[in-house]
Amino acid sequence: MTKEGGASLEWEAPALVLSTAPFGEADLLVHLFSAEHGVVHGLARGGGARRNAAMWQPGNLVHAQWRARSAEQLGSLVGEAVAAIAGRAIQSRIALSCLSSICAVADLALPERQPHPHLFDDTVAVLSALPREEDAFANLLRWEMALLADLGFALDLSACAATGEREGLAYVSPRTGRAVSRDAAGIWAQRLLPLPALFMDPSDFGTPEQWSEGLRLTGHFLWRDVFGPLHRPLPSARQRIADLARALREQSA
Structure with missing residues (x-):
């Protein structure tokens, strides 16, 4: 959900914590990834305090609230824990x-701030499958x-770049990013990526x-x-x- 009015901007949404860095004595600079807002940076006041540190671990899913006076400003950030993915992953x-x-x-x-909704869903699914x-x-x-x-x-x-065949695909051209079959690769196989x-x-x-x-x-x-x-x-x-x-x-x- 996004609200915009006057000189302020505010949104709240599920988001993945991507990285954090200390900011002052107890605050954290947090990089988040959400479906609608993409990668966003925010300042979590008190985020580095012992009571909050576990929530802001990279990989965790949080319900984030981001607010700033303008879209260009580093926003303030608060969050609620949704899934402690990092705590599970540390087992392996x-x-x-x-x-x-x-x-x-x-x-x-x-x-920054470019939506990638399908990739966000994929990322949540992959991280949630850990620590398997x-x-x-x-x-x-x-x-x-x-x-x-x-x-x-x-x-x-989808098919061999040289022959159009869909079977026996064994390589990828490092130049074009297209698949190549084992038969078509021939003497050039060593120049291709498996x-x-x-x-x-x-x-x-x-x-x-x-x-x-x-x-x-x-x-x-x-x-x-x-x-x-x-x-x-x-x-x-x-x-x-x-x-x-x-x-x-x-x-x-």
């Missing part, structure tokens, strides 16, 4: 790493694909090898199309989840 290294990566990527990749580990990596990878699509950089995995089978089957949770390959695939396009133009590296939390997937791949070899 994989879950916490996935949560941290999703929050960091969304925080830095999404433009078996599908955490697959959900993360599909979420990154959804984010790329929402920002206008969707990959085309396409893990989990992207083609929603019921497939994948393997450590596929998780690592999938993160390499989405990471390439996140850097090229999203973070590179902003002159930023991939967030450190995103790099850590890729490192974790590689470590799990080596352990399973």
